[in-house]
Amino acid sequence: MNTNTDIIIAILATAVTGGTPILYAALGEILAERAGVLNLGVEGMMLVGAVSGFIMALHMSNPWAGLLMAMLAGGAMALIHAFLTITLKANQVVSGLALTLFGTGLAGYIGKSYVGVRLQDSFRAVPIPVLSDIPVIGPVLFSHDPLVYLAYFVVPALWFLVFRTRAGLNLRAVGENPAAADSVGISVFRTRYLYVILGGMLAGIGGAYLSLHYVPVWVENMTAGRGWIAVALVIFATWNPANAIWGAYLFGGLDALGLRLQTLNVTVSPYFLKMLPYIFTVLVLILVTRRNMLHRIGSPKALGIPYDREER
Amino acid sequence: MIIHGTRLAIEKRLIPSSSAFIVIPFISIFLALLVGSVFLYFSGHEPAAVYLKMFKGAFGSRYGITETVVKAIPLTILGLGVALAFRMQLWNIGGEGQLYMGAFAATWVALTFPAGSAWWVMPAMILLGMLAGGLWALLTAVPRALWGVNEIITTLMLNYVAIFWVDYLVYGPWKDPAGFNFPLTAVFSEAATLPGLFDSRIHAGLFFGVAAAVILYMVIYHTRWGYEIRVTGENPAAARYAGMNTTRNILLVMMLSGALCGLAGMCEVSGIGHRLQHGLSPGYGYTAIIVAWLSRLNPFAVIPVAILFGGLQVGGFMVQTSGIPSSMVYMLQGLLLFFVLGGELLTGYRLTRLPAAGEAIK
Amino acid sequence: MSVPLLVEMVGITKKFPGVTANDRVDFNVREGEIHVLLGENGSGKSTLMSVLSGLYRPDEGEILINGRKRNLRSPRDAIKTGIGMVHQHFKLIESFSVAENVILGGDGTPLVLNKKDIENNLAQLSERYGLSINISAMVWQLSVGEKQRVEIIKMLYRGSQVLVLDEPTAILTPREAEELFENLRRMAAAGRGIVLITHKLNEVIAIADRVTVLRRGKAVATLDKKEINRRDLAWLMVGQDVVFQSRKKNPPGSEKVLELQNVNCHSDLGLSGLTDINFSVYKGEIFGIAGVAGNGQRELAEVVTGLRPVNGGKLLINGKDVTGLSPRRIMDHGVAHVPEDRLGTGLIPNLNAIDNLIIKDYRRELLRRGPLINRRTARINAQRLTDRFEVSLRSLEAPVKLMSGGNLQRLLLAREITSQPHLLIAVYPVRGLDIKATKAVHDLLLEQREQGMAILLISEDLEEIFKLSDRIGVLCGGRLAGIIPAEAADVEEIGLLMMGSDKAGDTAS
Secondary structure (H helix, E strand, O other), X not given: OOHHHHHHHHHHHHHHHHHHHHHHHHHHHHHHHHOOOOOOOHHHHHHHHHHHHHHHXXXXXXXXXXXXXXXHHHHHHHHHHHHHHHHOOOOHHHHHHHHHHHHHHHHHHHHHHHOOOEOOOOOOOOOOOOHHHOOOHHHHHOOOOHHHHHHHHHHHHHHHHHHHEHHHHHHHHHHHOHHHHHHOOOOHHHXXXXXXXXXXXXXXXXXXXXXXXXXXXXXXXXXXOHHHHHHHHHHXXXXXXXXXXXXXXXXXXXXXXXHHHHHXXXXXXXXXXHHHHHHHHHHHHHHHHHHHHHOOOOOOOOOOOOOOOOOO | OOOOOOEEEEEEOOOOOHHHHHHHHHHHHHHHHHHHXXXXXXXXXXXXXXXXXXXXXXXXXXXXXXXXXXXXXXHHXXXXXXXXXXXXXXXXXXXXXXXXXXXXXXXXXXXXXXXXXXXXXXXXXXXXXXXXXXXXXXXXXXXXXXXXXXXXXXXXXXXXHHHHHHHHHHHOOOOOOOOOOOOEXXXXXXXXXXXXXXXXXXXXXXXXXXHHHHHHHHHHHHEHHHHHXXXXXXXXXXXXXXXXXXXXXXXXXXXXXHHHHHHHHHHHHHHHHOOOEOOXXXXXXXXXXXXXXXXXXXXXXXXXXXXXHHHHHHHHHHHHHHOOOOHHHHHHHHHHHHHHHHHHHHOOEEEEEEOXXXXXXX | OXXXXXXXXXXXXXXXXXXXXXXXXXXXXXXXXXXXXXXXXXXXXXXXXXXXXXXXXXXXXXXXXXXXXXXXXXXXXXXXXXXXXXXXXXXXXXXXXXXXXXXXXXXXXXXXXOHHHHHHHHHHHHHHOOOOOOOOOEHHHOOHHHHHHHHHHHHHHOOOOEEEEEOHHHHOOHHHHHHHHHHHHHHHXXXXXXEEEEOOHHHHHHHOOEEXXXXXXXXXXXXXXXXXXXXXXXXXXXXXXXXXXXOOOOOOOOOEEEEEEEEEEEOOOOOEEEEEEEEEEEXXXXXXXEOOOOOOHHHHHHHHHOXXXXXXXXXXXXXXXXXXXXXXXXXXXXXXXXXXXXXXXXOOOOOEHHHHHOOOOOOOHHHXXXXXXXHHHHHHHHHHHHHHOOOOXXXXXXXXXXXXXHHHHHHHHHHHHHOOOOEEEEEOOOOOOOHHHHHHHHHHHHHHHHOOOEEEEEXXXXXXXXXXXXXXXXXXXXXXXXXXXXXXXXXXXXXXXXXXOOOOOOOOO
């Protein structure tokens, strides 16, 4: 087999796994933003999900238990943000930043005694029979752990939810014009709470993916800014779950590329390679924002604005 | 602000009272400590003792107080820079990166002219530090001004780039050959070092902080440009109508904001570390965001809040010996912010006096 | 009463901070009738209907629907009991299609959406009531009259028994208003109850079976069709006789203050906003621009103030070419602007009165001390202005968002008029103001006209246009359909011009 092809396949495969945590987090944030709530606490929610999932999986010797815990933890964190921004109508930007700060601290605090511990019962790669034997596509798409496969279903499911169901119509209405939604009896409150919490659960899964499979060791701050890349990815995907998937894999690929180039003795300082995903995010964001401006595609119109029914 | 009236009622407040602005922060601090104590308790520590140790550590000794001030200096300067940007609804999350770039530029001067005299080396470091920070912010300000590109994400991304850039330098070309392979540069010359004060680690950056607060206050409330910033931040449409050049103001404000953050970076390398090193900032840029917000963007309020957070950091460091991780400080900061955000709503609902229906005020 | 009551509201009271919007109001609707709710702005009619439609909870009183006492806790409850409200400000989602808007939140809406089925059903529904609309169009593409039809279909889709329309003709041409009334009569004949909220007397006369008059939160009287006449209604609404007087008109003078030559500009969507606009405004005259909102009024105001670029043609102020200059430069040429949204482009809600008043002058000598602002002078100035223009406020330091609409407008006018402009552009100046405030504003404008100011008045209210203008221009589809001296104008002709029907009109400038 041609070793160059091998390398490319390896990079692509790592792109998928590298992109998966970002994908989950971005999907969650898409839901929240579609409802009109900006949640910048993704990084914090992912970390709390990662640490709580790790600890649970360690004690129960079962990664699935960890996953469940991560979902609950992420959802609980999101609940704080939801309460502050929806019920108390606080500034969404600052609340999200506070959540990231709190989450980062909380994760570090809880995980203190677990730093460096390796999880034996992590998610392992489960190649799908037959499909994983297809040349190229097999190893890239079908030789991964269950959470990657789960994502393959979650993405179209969420797309269907948002664009083809009544619930999705309600969701989008709340994000575009909450007063209009309210006037036809849709509960803006409940809708926003629901999708913000759901978003937190997905972020928790994204974080858990890191601690339960990708690097099954707990390290403080192990998300390393992935939460923020997920926030950027939402804009990149124009708030459409279907677009999020390949954007996430693209970022994952950059990460992977960086690591591979190191092993290929490319004489570029590893620090420049580390910079790549972040610089790339900025450039992409600029391009996408300009495109959105030209084509009049925009964010949900009520994004970031608290809803007050008795406003006079 | 006076409320005239004849009736007492618990209703939605029309004008928040000024006392709320003082009381709410204190209640928030108390509540944050309360919730924090729950976590402490459940991990086997005695909250009251821990808090006491933190307070003593930060303010109870000469060493503690000076360390608190040392931390308060960059927090003040950064807080001022961030608050300025926030006033125009420009969410500059890139203080950390702008700090690093300021540190980098100042270091370049110090390392390139090790024999230079203080008369020009120090001013050059200050100038280039501010310039570097300002330009780093400008990189995100231009897309924001021209195309509305979300500055929260761009400034944040550039933080990582700046940190890795400094890492590259200190692990690579600028690594001190006499440094035992640690990621740091050679020590700065006397000329490039900010003089110390009070026979402690506190350095002349203290004056920068205070001066910056005064200058910024004057600018925001008493100059025409400051007026433009306030108007634009509140209502870009009205600003446009009044003929204010919003694009120019976005660029200027971000540059000034970044310049202040860069100045903080210069202070850190010149006044504290006396060299450029990995991990030069324990997240000051992020903490400064909270400082700015808690100060309600008022330049003078930034100073006491910065001291509070400096103390928090020092206290948190002190209790590490009791087995409490430094991340608890972040937790407390996050909690504090939560309660302040929540408390803001309360200023809108209070026991208040309302004018009777139909009463006209002349 | 032998005719069944669809809705009965008894003793409704609703209070907001500082004001009682409804004070023990009784109101009912019979099956098959069109019941008009009449009152000036601020009388409480919108609030009353907001209570009925579940948006607000009453502090006191009860509501009976079909004879049963109901507790309406939300719009959803109201819709379930058969109350359908069509708001003045449409609650439509611009980026959705008509179909999506109609089915949103409806009980009959399926869990999984099948576009074709839904659109077919809705097309049938709208045809049944003669409401023509393109079901699959995006709402942002529709005209105002069409959007209103969508709101009505929304209610019919939900099986509403009672339809409440809030100032529906405010944004319609006279012809569209006629169509609407026909549709309403049809629905009433089919057994529905219709409530029409308005402040226009002629609409009451045209369509009401009964009318209830509200004034300052109280229900003053309920009249049957045969008891209705203009004089009585006006008296009930305002509490005093309103004399319909016309003022002396000024003939166009000789000094041109504003001149537009072949002006074209784009609208926000990149389409044509204004086409070939030619007219002038002279010193000491009020030039009124009539037209249904959305026909270029905003673009015209923005072009003349420099907020919108001109795509061909020239703009002249006092004979000087100012085409393409920035808003600030044009302001320096003596142009003042009272914009559509007071608390938007006009005043800044969170800043106080002093800060708001200096927004045009802060660069001028009087207020500066080098790069600084002379705050003491600014304060003295502000005190002087608020006294002279009788702006009542709690304190000069309080944020202006707390002021009432009338006072805000006075503050705005104070600021604009004291800069002694040659030209004042007033856009919908009395929108949302009560009768007293409206009179005050009109008096101010006429006073300035007497002193030689040129005023460009843009308004949707034909009565206002007729009352104040010396000459009237009609804006339709971005073009000036005609320019007529006020004495020679009549409502029907103006209405036709607003609708776009071509009269061999004069293009005299």
